[in-house]
Amino acid sequence: MSPSRSRRQPPPDAAPALAPLRPGAPRAAVLGTGRYNPERVLTNAELATMVDTSDEWITTRTGMKERRIAAEHEHTSVLGANAARAALEQAGVDASEVDLIICATVTGDMVFPATACFIQELLGARKATAFDLAAACTGFIYGLEVASQLLEGGVHRYALVIGAEKIGSVTDWTDRNTCVLFGDGAGAVLLGQPREGQVAGPGVLASASGTDGSLAHILNIPVGGTRTPLTPENYGKNLHKLQMSGKEVYRQAVGNMVAACQDAMRKAGLGPGDIKLIVPHQANLRIIDGVAERLKIPTEKVFINVQRYGNTGAAAVAMALDEAHREGRFGRGDKILLVAFGAGLTWGATVIEW
Numbered sequence: 001m002s003p004s005r006s007r008r009q010p011p012p013d014a015a016p017a018l019a020p021l022r023p024g025a026p027r028a029a030v031l032g033t034g035r036y037n038p039e040r041v042l043t044n045a046e047l048a049t050m051v052d053t054s055d056e057w058i059t060t061r062t063g064m065k066e067r068r069i070a071a072e073h074e075h076t077s078v079l080g081a082n083a084a085r086a087a088l089e090q091a092g093v094d095a096s097e098v099d100l101i102i103c104a105t106v107t108g109d110m111v112f113p114a115t116a117c118f119i120q121e122l123l124g125a126r127k128a129t130a131f132d133l134a135a136a137c138t139g140f141i142y143g144l145e146v147a148s149q150l151l152e153g154g155v156h157r158y159a160l161v162i163g164a165e166k167i168g169s170v171t172d173w174t175d176r177n178t179c180v181l182f183g184d185g186a187g188a189v190l191l192g193q194p195r196e197g198q199v200a201g202p203g204v205l206a207s208a209s210g211t212d213g214s215l216a217h218i219l220n221i222p223v224g225g226t227r228t229p230l231t232p233e234n235y236g237k238n239l240h241k242l243q244m245s246g247k248e249v250y251r252q253a254v255g256n257m258v259a260a261c262q263d264a265m266r267k268a269g270l271g272p273g274d275i276k277l278i279v280p281h282q283a284n285l286r287i288i289d290g291v292a293e294r295l296k297i298p299t300e301k302v303f304i305n306v307q308r309y310g311n312t313g314a315a316a317v318a319m320a321l322d323e324a325h326r327e328g329r330f331g332r333g334d335k336i337l338l339v340a341f342g343a344g345l346t347w348g349a350t351v352i353e354w
């Protein structure tokens, strides 16, 4: 885990914050953020013409009003590359300088090769090592943890961490239990060592993550892998589309997200009062409210865009971070808490100092 560089004393019950980085040591500063939202808007009213649902049900149960759906030619790699270009542009770094591309996704272009490879080609990032990270909605958080360790270990200088999903392509559009919840999009950050004279905060301070594979069955795409291949016989059952026990996922979400946040803050030597903004996974407004309430973080410190984009899987936190950044919701020196949970089950939280 990355050393903490907080100047605050840790709370009394916390594990001691880690020693500061030695001067000149490699860093995982956030140098740029970006996102890409497909143009096509799918509203609750339009969904109500497709399945037996209503704007009222979707709004009160989830907080969602609309979501974006990618065009046919906008593969997951295209969404991810567009978000990455925006992050590189903001950072003033050329794609040819990028050493590492991690694409968090569970809706990749193909079973293999990795979507990150297609992104590398689209960006012209010829020297980058590129691979995917499959941790569903937590993928971007896991990706930040992996990339920051590789940067701080001196293995790489610039890493793109991308969350990109085309969940609409694996959605059963006849199932009202799931089809109202998801959308497409991508977000990205460029982590790296600031150039001489470039002002950038320490970046990733601490992370905490977890997995519970015994709950893999409550959210998955059961057919189409090597366990149960897609056949003409099982095709009509739509089991190659996303399946979810919404209530069970809901039950697991708040507790695991809160625990991850507390753990990450403890490792960074921080408490909820030190956090300028929490950027949570955008799966359901009630889940977000529950997490904020349990952490005693006031609503104005919680970034929410679920009403406009729905749940975009691994892209959600990355997109929300970029939106909050470009809206000026935080600045140099602020501590930001990112948190997500998803299929696996997986969960994780990361504290970033900007």
Ligand code: ACO
Pocket (backbone or CB within 6 Å): 052, 053, 054, 057, 058, 061, 062, 136, 137, 138, 176, 177, 178, 180, 219, 244, 246, 247, 248, 249, 250, 253, 283, 284, 311, 313, 341, 342, 343
């Ligand atoms: N419109 C109208 N009625 C609906 C709809 C809909 N779109 N969907 C379900 N209903 C009905 C159900 O059939 C049920 O009817 P019944 O009582 O007659 O059986 C009723 O509404 C209530 O359903 P519940 O499941 O009790 O609704 P709940 O309040 O739990 O909300 C929801 C459902 C929104 C799915 C919620 O459980 C949730 O958000 N769960 C978490 C899901 C999640 O976050 N998933 C993403 C994880 S991230 C990842 O890795 C992709």
